Amino acid sequence: MSCHVIRERASQAAPVLTLRARPLRIALVGQPNVGKSVVFGHLTGRYVTVSNYPGTTVAITKGRALVGAEVCDLIDTPGVNTLDGHVSEDERITRDTIAGPDTDLIVQIADARNLRRALMLTAQLARLGKPMVLVLNMVDEAFARGIVVDAPALSEALDVPVVEMVAVEGRGFSELRDALASASRPDVPAHPDAGARAVWAGALTERVRRMSALSLARIPEALAQATRRPITGIPILVAVLYVLYLFVGVFGAQTLVGVMEKDVFGRAVNPAAVWVVERAVPTAIARDFLIGEYGVVTMGLTYAIAIVLPVVATFFLMFGFLEDSGYIPRLAIFCDRIFRLMGLNGKAVLPMVLGLGCDTMATMTTRILGTPKERLIAILLLALGVPCSAQLATIMGILGGISFTALATLFGVVIAQMLAVGWLAARVISGERSPFVLELPPIRWPRIGNLVTKTRVRVWWYLGEAVPLFLAGTALLFVLDRVGALTLVAAATRPVVTGLLGLPESTAQILVMGFLRRDYGAAGLFHLARSGRLTTVQSVVALTVMTLFVPCIASFFMMVRERGLRTGVAIVAVITPIAIGTGAGLNYVFHFLGVQF
Amino acid sequence: MSFISLAFSSDGVRPLSALAEGEHAVVVSVGSDPSAEPAAERLCALGVTHGARVTVLQTFPGIVFLCDQTELVVERALAREIFVRAEVRS
Numbered sequence: 001m002s003c004h005v006i007r008e009r010a011s012q013a014a015p016v017l018t019l020r021a022r023p024l025r026i027a028l029v030g031q032p033n034v035g036k037s038v039v040f041g042h043l044t045g046r047y048v049t050v051s052n053y054p055g056t057t058v059a060i061t062k063g064r065a066l067v068g069a070e071v072c073d074l075i076d077t078p079g080v081n082t083l084d085g086h087v088s089e090d091e092r093i094t095r096d097t098i099a100g101p102d103t104d105l106i107v108q109i110a111d112a113r114n115l116r117r118a119l120m121l122t123a124q125l126a127r128l129g130k131p132m133v134l135v136l137n138m139v140d141e142a143f144a145r146g147i148v149v150d151a152p153a154l155s156e157a158l159d160v161p162v163v164e165m166v167a168v169e170g171r172g173f174s175e176l177r178d179a180l181a182s183a184s185r186p187d188v189p190a191h192p193d194a195g196a197r198a199v200w201a202g203a204l205t206e207r208v209r210r211m212s213a214l215s216l217a218r219i220p221e222a223l224a225q226a227t228r229r230p231i232t233g234i235p236i237l238v239a240v241l242y243v244l245y246l247f248v249g250v251f252g253a254q255t256l257v258g259v260m261e262k263d264v265f266g267r268a269v270n271p272a273a274v275w276v277v278e279r280a281v282p283t284a285i286a287r288d289f290l291i292g293e294y295g296v297v298t299m300g301l302t303y304a305i306a307i308v309l310p311v312v313a314t315f316f317l318m319f320g321f322l323e324d325s326g327y328i329p330r331l332a333i334f335c336d337r338i339f340r341l342m343g344l345n346g347k348a349v350l351p352m353v354l355g356l357g358c359d360t361m362a363t364m365t366t367r368i369l370g371t372p373k374e375r376l377i378a379i380l381l382l383a384l385g386v387p388c389s390a391q392l393a394t395i396m397g398i399l400g401g402i403s404f405t406a407l408a409t410l411f412g413v414v415i416a417q418m419l420a421v422g423w424l425a426a427r428v429i430s431g432e433r434s435p436f437v438l439e440l441p442p443i444r445w446p447r448i449g450n451l452v453t454k455t456r457v458r459v460w461w462y463l464g465e466a467v468p469l470f471l472a473g474t475a476l477l478f479v480l481d482r483v484g485a486l487t488l489v490a491a492a493t494r495p496v497v498t499g500l501l502g503l504p505e506s507t508a509q510i511l512v513m514g515f516l517r518r519d520y521g522a523a524g525l526f527h528l529a530r531s532g533r534l535t536t537v538q539s540v541v542a543l544t545v546m547t548l549f550v551p552c553i554a555s556f557f558m559m560v561r562e563r564g565l566r567t568g569v570a571i572v573a574v575i576t577p578i579a580i581g582t583g584a585g586l587n588y589v590f591h592f593l594g595v596q597f
Numbered sequence: 598m599s600f601i602s603l604a605f606s607s608d609g610v611r612p613l614s615a616l617a618e619g620e621h622a623v624v625v626s627v628g629s630d631p632s633a634e635p636a637a638e639r640l641c642a643l644g645v646t647h648g649a650r651v652t653v654l655q656t657f658p659g660i661v662f663l664c665d666q667t668e669l670v671v672e673r674a675l676a677r678e679i680f681v682r683a684e685v686r687s
Contacts, residue, residue, distance in 0.1 A: 082642035086635045113666040117644040147666070194638070198646035224668070225654070228661055333659045333670050345672065346659070370639075435636045436659065436672040439643060 024072045026065075026180070027098045029125065030109035031117060032079025033441050035137045037061075038167040039109055039176075040076035047457055050450055051323040052441050054079055055350055055368035058090045060097055067180050075103065078367075081117075083124045084194065089367040089375070099128055105183050106132045107176070112142035112149055112164070115209055119201035122158065123188050131183035134162045135176060140169075141442070146212040154208045159187035168447060217442075224443040227330045237331065244318055248389075249396030252314030257397065260306040273297045285482075294481055300474030303523040304467045309459070311393035312519075316458045317451070319357055319389075324446035324454075328353055329438060336436050342419065343426025344369070345436035348378050355386035357458075359518070360555040362386070363562060370434025376567065377425045379559055383551045384575050385418040390519030395543050398529045402536050406597040410544050417548060417582060421574075465554070466517065473516045477509065500584040501545060502591070503538050504528075510542075511549065518552040536597040537590045545583035548575065609683065614660060614676035616653045622681035624649040624664075629678060636675055643669060645679060 028036045032054030041047050044063030049056055061076040077097055078090035087095060098106060106125055110118030115136075125132060136142075136149055155162040161179035165172030191197040215221070226232040274291050281287050291298045322328055329350065336346030348369060355362035359382050366378045387395060399406040426433075480486045486509055490497075493508040501507075506528065514521020525546065529539050560568035589595075610625050624647055628637030644664050645651070654668070655661040660676040662669055671679075 082638070085638045114644070116649075116665050117667065120642070120644070145666070194641045195647055198641065198644075199648065202648050228655060228670075230658065333661065336659050336670075336672055340672075346670070435639075435675040436670070437636070437639055437643065437675060438670050440661070440668040440670060442668075 023064075024067075024070065025075065025102055025104045026067075026072050026107055027075040027077055027103040027105070028107050028109055029077055029094065029098055029121075030079060031081055031111065031114070031121060032439065034079065034109045034111045034118075035167045036079065036109050037076055039107075039135070039137070039165075040074060042167060042170060042173055043176075044074050047453055048076055049454060049457070051320075051454075052326040052444055052446075053323065053329045053350065054439055054441065055090065055365060056323075058093075058365055058367045060093060067177050072180075080121065082121070082194075086370075088370055093367075098125075098130075103130065105180070106130050107135060107180070108132060109135045109137050109167075112136040112139045113145060113147055115149055115154075116198075116201050116205040119204055120194070120197050122186065123191055123197045123200060126186040126188040127190070129185060132160045132186050133176065133179045133183045134158065134160055135165050135172070136162060137165045137167050137172075139164045140166045141217070144216040146215055148210045150208045150210070154204075157204055157208065160184055168450070220443045220445075224326075224330075224440070227327060227443065228333050228440070230334065233330070233334065237334070240322070240327070245396060245400070247318050248311060248315045248393055249400050252311045253393040253397035254401075256310035256314065257307055260310055261302070265302050265306045270298055270302065289475070289478055292478070294474055294478040296471050296474050296478075299477075300471040301467075303474075303520065303527070304463075304470040307523040307526055308390045308466065308470075308519050309463070311397075312389050312462050313455070313459050315389040315393065316357065316462075317455045320451050320454045320458075321446050324444065324451060326441040326443045329440055332436075332438050338419075340433070340436075341426070342381070342422025343377050343429070343433050344374050344422070345433060347436060347438050348374065351378050351382065352386055355382045355388065356392060357389055359383065359386060359388050359551050360558045363555055363558040366562070371432055373429050373431030374433060376429055376431075376563065377422060379563060380425055380571055380574070381418050381422055383555065383559065383571055384421055384548055384578065385414045387414075387547050388518050388551075391522045391547060394519075394522035394526045395547070397526060398539050398543060402539060403597050406536060406540050409540055409597075410547070413544055413582065413586065414547050417578065421578065466519065469517050470520055473513055473520050476516075477513065480509075496580060500580065500587065501541055502587040503542055504533060506533070507538075507542055511546065514546055514549060514552070516553055518546075518555075520552075521546055537587070537595065540597065541583050541587050541590070544586055545579050548579035548582055610680050611683065612677045613651065613653070613662065613671075613679040613681050614673050616656075616681065616683065618653055618656055620683055621650070621652050621686045622683045624651060625680045625682055627679050629680075636678060640671075640675070640679065643667065645669070650684075651681060 028040055030036050033052065037048045037050045037057055040061065040063065041050065043065040046063040048061050057076060057078050063074050065072050065074045075097060077094040080091045080094045083095050097103060108122060108125055122134065136151060151162045151164050161182050163172055163175045163179050165176065189200065191200060227236055277287055277290050281290065288295065290296055331353065332346035332349040335349045339345055339348050350368065351362045351365040354365050362382050363379055366375045369375050369378055395410060399410060489512060490505045490508045494505065497503050497508045498505055510521050510524035513524055525542055528534055534542065556568060556572065559571060616622060624645060626647060627640050627645060628634060644667055649664050652663045654663055659670045659672055
């Protein structure tokens with residue numbers, strides 16, 4: 001790793017590092033999945049989610065980095081393939097950020113294997129007239145595939161510093177810090193159009209890149225092939241889903257939850273809390289608030305920590321593994337035809353699969369989709385049918401314990417509803433679908449370090465997000481119970497809940513709490529089912545309604561933020577009758593046919 | 598569409614969708630009519646432009662090909678808009 005042409009430049013370099021009224025603003029820009037977020041993390045010490053697929057970063061992240069003796073503002077941007085013409089929403093965010101006064105200096109991160117594409121972007125960035133540094137990242141992977149780039153020659157040709165880097169191993173960062181001091185405006189001829197840029201980029205690539213047929217990456221390449229061919233890819237998908245079920249649904253939702261709920265909370269935490277509260281808290285109402293039926297500790301904390309935490313932790317770990325392996329985008333190949341029926345294309349598999357982690361985040365990820373119509377349909381389907389990790393595990397935990405038929409019925413019904421609603425939406429909503437083009441990231445063995453960090457960050461995020469809401473939700477339930485409102489809610493919803501859906505009255509409050517947070521409602525159902533207060537048919541109906549029902553309040557606000565209040569309300573107005581109608585239909589059919597599971 | 602493909606086929610230019618697995622080719626042009634413009638732009642941004650060297654890796658479901666060092670998947674309708682000239686590579 002060395003930084004070229006820095007030394008001779010230093011004397012004549014433009015004085016980039018001088019006294020300034022405000023910190024120098026440096027934007028990290030590049031194609032999707034080239035490692036911008038890894039570089040950002042190294043320079044700022046701030047972790048942003050890093051994955052092996054395009055579209056992990058869909059918003060701007062800012063951080064502080066020390067370069068030499070100077071503190072700079074560093075900006076991590078969503079990946080861009082082009083700055084011209086029709087760009088998706090995440091690309092527009094990047095374009096606006098780097099073109100405006102928010103950016104003083106551009107560090108372009110390039111995948112060393114894909115120099116030609118990177119240079120096409122360099123030519124566009126050069127037009128902005130801002131000083132630049134070019135980073136060739138992943139030179140180790142390029143080398144393993146027989147590709148070597150002559151960095152000094154490239155630096156000479158572009159007239160900007162070029163730094164070779166292996167960001168995930170921390171190699172090349174001191175060189176990058178040095179190079180920032182001699183950043184300069186690139187010397188790239190002006191091109192009339194994309195075609196001319198491509199010709200220039202192709203010619204320069206030929207000049208500075210040496211390729212040999214030798215490839216040291218046989219195993220990942222064989223895996224890449226196996227995952228995308230239907231004959232091997234579909235069995236692999238089934239196996240992946242089965243392992244996911246074993247790890248999250250059985251190990252997480254049954255074994256770990258069992259230990260946490262029965263042993264840790266049932267035998268230690270809750271008895272201890274009861275012991276302390278009974279002695280330390282004099283008033284009865286305050287005691288009830290803490291350890292009663294709707295006690296903040298006995299209900300709120302138990303739900304959050306004992307039931308939901310083990311599930312989301314196992315899910316995030318497994319999910320992180322799949323993300324980093326580069327497997328998820330390959331599913332798009334198989335899903336494309338089905339998604340086309342719903343006015344989407346295969347690319348929509350990314351937000352849909354991410355929705356299994358958290359619908360709120362996934363709603364934001366729809367930014368990578370090509371058209372407003374696709375975004376709207378994807379957001380609608382996420383809200384309608386994609387269960388978040390906590391719900392998914394509740395479903396697996398409850399129905400997996402009943403029978404496979406019960407599980408298959410729920411997923412069958414939910415998927416059929418998504419297809420039907422998607423099909424209708426594709427016809428009702430105006431606009432167009434974009435053609436399916438997707439870049440497939442290389443298959444990699446996930447790095448344990450990133451996997452652990454990512455899971456830890458997500459679990460902390462979960463605790464920070466969910467625990468306060470679980471506690472607030474429980475407090476709200478407590479108050480509603482005290483003032484008699486819960487009875488009112490139960491009475492008001494009785495015709496629907498017990499009448500149409502055939503569920504016990506207490507499910508009403510769970511469905512209400514499910515709106516506050518989906519996983520809170522899921523945990524409530526879990527608790528109800530475990531204590532034997534739901535029949536098998538009731539379990540299937542309740543879980544189907546909850547899966548189809550309005551997503552939590554956080555994802556509602558995200559829908560409003562992304563698509564406006566009217567759209568958000570409209571989505572809720574569409575989903576609620578569908579959820580209740582489906583539940584009522586199921587209840588009727590099950591009873592009519594005498595289904596017991 | 599078919600008219601254009603036929604017209605091109607006389608000089609060895611075929612749509613990418615007509616290539617078999619494992620065939621190598623060089624991109625001649627992308628997009629045959631103005632309606633394909635946004636798609637052509639997108640492909641161009643991904644490196645699928647005049648002169649790019651491609652290898653078809655898979656033809657079902659969806660067409661997977663290597664363009665330079667990027668593995669891309671496109672739907673068949675889009676592959677019909679990518680015109681290439683087959684070449685033999687050692």
